[in-house]
Amino acid sequence: MKSITGVLMTxxxxxxxxxxxxxPTFLISCKDTAxxxxxxxxxxxxxxxxxxxxxxxxxxxxxxxxxxLVKNTIKANATGYxxxxxxxxxxxxxxxxxxxxxKTREAKVLGNTINxxxxxxxxxxxxxxxxxxxxxVTMVNVQQGDYVQDGDALVTINxxxxxxxxxxxxxxxxxxxxxxxxLTVTLPxxxxxxxxxxxxxxxxxxxxxxxxxxxxxxxxxxxxxxxxVKVRINKSSNSKTISLPKSAVLSDETETDFWIMKMxxxxxxxxxxxxxxxxxxDKIEILSPVLTLNDKILLTGNYGVADTIKVKVxxxxx
Numbered sequence: 001m002k003s004i005t006g007v008l009m010t011x012x013x014x015x016x017x018x019x020x021x022x023x024p025t026f027l028i029s030c031k032d033t034a035x036x037x038x039x040x041x042x043x044x045x046x047x048x049x050x051x052x053x054x055x056x057x058x059x060x061x062x063x064x065x066x067x068x069l070v071k072n073t074i075k076a077n078a079t080g081y082x083x084x085x086x087x088x089x090x091x092x093x094x095x096x097x098x099x100x101x102x103k104t105r106e107a108k109v110l111g112n113t114i115n116x117x118x119x120x121x122x123x124x125x126x127x128x129x130x131x132x133x134x135x136x137v138t139m140v141n142v143q144q145g146d147y148v149q150d151g152d153a154l155v156t157i158n159x160x161x162x163x164x165x166x167x168x169x170x171x172x173x174x175x176x177x178x179x180x181x182x183l184t185v186t187l188p189x190x191x192x193x194x195x196x197x198x199x200x201x202x203x204x205x206x207x208x209x210x211x212x213x214x215x216x217x218x219x220x221x222x223x224x225x226x227x228x229v230k231v232r233i234n235k236s237s238n239s240k241t242i243s244l245p246k247s248a249v250l251s252d253e254t255e256t257d258f259w260i261m262k263m264x265x266x267x268x269x270x271x272x273x274x275x276x277x278x279x280x281x282d283k284i285e286i287l288s289p290v291l292t293l294n295d296k297i298l299l300t301g302n303y304g305v306a307d308t309i310k311v312k313v314x315x316x317x318x
Contacts, residue, residue, distance in 0.1 A: 042310055043267065043310045043311055043312040044301050044305060044309050044310065044311050044312065045301055045311075045312050045314050046269070046298050046299070046300060046301030046302065046311045046312065046313060046314065047298075047299045047300045047301065047313070047314055047315045047316065048263065048296045048297065048298060048299060048313055048315070048316045049244065049245055049248055049296075049297050049298075049299040049316070050293060050295065050296065050297065050316075051242045051243065051244060051286070051291045051292070051293060051295065051297070052242070052243045052244065052245075052283065053240075053241070053242060053243075053293075055237070055238060055239040055240065055241060056237070056238055056241055056243045056277075056278050056280060056283055056285050057234055057236070057237035057238075057278070057280070058234070058235045058236045058237070058278045058279065058280055059232050059233060059234045059235060059280075060173070060232075060233050060235060061186075061230045061231070061232050061233075062167060062168075062169065062170075062173075062230065062231050062233060063168075063228055063229070063230060063231075064165045064166060064167040064168070064185070064215065064228070064229050064230070064231045065165070065166050065226060065227070065228055065229075066163070066164075066165050066166075066223045066224065066225055066226065066227045066228075066229060067163075067164065067165075067166050067225055067226065068135075068158035068159060068160075068162050068163055068164075068225060069159075069162040069163075069164055069166075069214070070133075070158070070159035070161075070162035071138070071156055071157070071158055071159070072132060072133050072135065072156070072157045072158075072159055073153050073155070073156050073157075074099060074129060074131065074132065074153075074154050074155045074156075074157065075151050075152060075153055075154060076100075076102060076129065076148040076149065076150055076151060076152045076154055077102070077127060077129060077150065078102050078104055078127045078150055079104065079105070079148065079149045079150045080102045080103050080104035080105055080127070080147070080148070081102065081103050081104075081105070081145060081146070081147055081148075082100055082101070082102060082142055082143070082144050082145060082146045082147075082148060083100075083101040083102060083103040083126040083144075084100065084101045084126070084144060085099075085100055085140070085142065085143060085144045086098055086099055086100065087099045087100075087137055087140060087155060088137065088140060089137055089138065089139065089140055090136065090137060090138075091136070091137045092134075092135070092136050092137075092160075093131045093134070093135065093136075093137060093157060094131065094134050095131055095132065095133055095134050096130055096131060097130060097131045098128050098129070098130050099129050099130060099131055099154070099155060100128075100129040100142075100154055100155075101126035101127065101128055101129065102126060102127045102129060102148065103126045103127070104127070129154065131157060133157060133159045133160075133161075134159070134160045134161070135157040135158045135159045135160045136157065136158045136160065137155060137156070137157055138156050138157070138158055139155065139156040140154070140155050141153055141154055141155065141156075142154050142155075158225065160221075163217070163221050163223075163225075164198065164214045164215060164216055164217075165185060165195055165214075165215040165216075165217060165223075165229060165231065166212055166213070166214060166215075167212070167213040167214075167215055167231050168205070168208070168210040168211075168212055168213075169210055169211050169212070169213045170208075170209065170210055171204055171209050171210065171211055173233060173235075174200075174211065176233050176234065176235055177197055177213065177233060178197065179197050179198070179199060179200070180196060180197060181196070181197045182194055182195070182196060182197075182218075183195050183196075183197065183215060183231055183232065183233065184231070184232045185215070185217070185229050185230070185231055185232075186229060186230045186231075186232065187223065187227070187229050188227070188228070188229070193217050193218070193219070193223070194217075194218045194219075195215035195216060195217050195218060195231070196215065196216050196218060197213060197214075197215055198214045198215065198216045199213075199214050200212070200213055200214075201213070201214075215231065236278050237278070238277070238278060238285065241277070241278075241285050242285070242286045242290075242291055243278075243283040243284060243285045243286060244260065244283065244284055244286055244291075244297060245282065245283060245284075245299060246279075246281075246282055246283060246284055247299055247300065248260055248297050248298065248299050248302070249274065249276065249284045249286075250302060250303065257273065258273070258274050258275070258276050259271050259272055259273045259274055260272050260274055260286075260297050260298070260302075261297065261298035261302040261305065261309070262295060262296070262297055262298075263295075263296040263297070263298070263311070266313075267310055267311055267312070267313075268308065268309070268310060268311065269298055269302075269308070269309055269311050270307060270308045271307040271308070272289065274286055274287075274288065274289065275287045275288045296316070298311070
């Protein structure tokens with residue numbers, strides 16, 4: 001009886017130990033089954049864009065300087081003392097305005113005496129010096145009472161009619177500009193003016209190989225002298241064309257082959273070789289193939305991918 005009890009106890013203990021071993025194994029097996037690997041999502045996150053049909057233009061902005069091409073120097077027409085000075089720097093003077101009067105030494109010394117003898121001679125009268133142009137006074141070299149000699153420079157006047165924007169044009173760009181052409185001039189405060197190409201300088205600067213071009217501002221000339229402005233020169237343009245953002249166009253290392261990644265369905269994009277035309281800072285003209293407004297082109301997520309890829313659209317750019 002004691003032997004039978006011992007055997008039963010031994011069997012019960014063996015079963016208990018077996019249960020303790022099997023239960024953790026079963027739980028671990030269940031856990032491994034629950035944490036089975038999920039399939040990896042190989043889709044590339046991308047943003048899309050569409051074609052632009054608003055036209056494209058290639059241009060270059062060059063610096064130019066506002067200046068007066070003609071600066072008149074008014075000189076004394078007699079030797080004597082300045083009896084009056086009727087002008088100051090920054091004055092606008094019309095043609096014919098009296099600027100100075102000069103009284104000769106003889107008139108100053110003998111004028112009163114001779115006039116007493118014969119008043120009709122008017123010997124002591126001052127000699128008038130007048131402006132010979134419309135313009136702005138930039139320099140006055142004398143003051144009232146100074147003694148001047150015939151030919152001395154008295155004042156400098158910028159001829160208002162000679163105001164122009166002087167553009168130093170690289171000679172290789174001359175083919176894009178012609179006399180009479182209208183160009184856009186942008187001032188530092190972001191305002192713009194329209195200017196007409198008036199003439200080309202007959203010489204080229206030996207060092208910089210640039211040619212001066214004279215531009216006349218249309219309308220009111222309220223630009224100060226020596227102001228540096230920007231002149232826009234259109235190199236080429238096309239008002240009826242198809243273009244894409246620059247980041248949508250890819251190329252090889254030598255930039256000889258170009259392509260885009262085009263969506264063919266909701267989650268697949270393929271490589272499409274293209275031929276490009278005009279290129280600006282932010283757009284590239286697409287000459288071929290012919291794209292439509294319904295075509296969706298990868299804008300981001302398109303770099304370094306295979307010829308055919310699975311994609312996940314995050315956003316469509318406007």
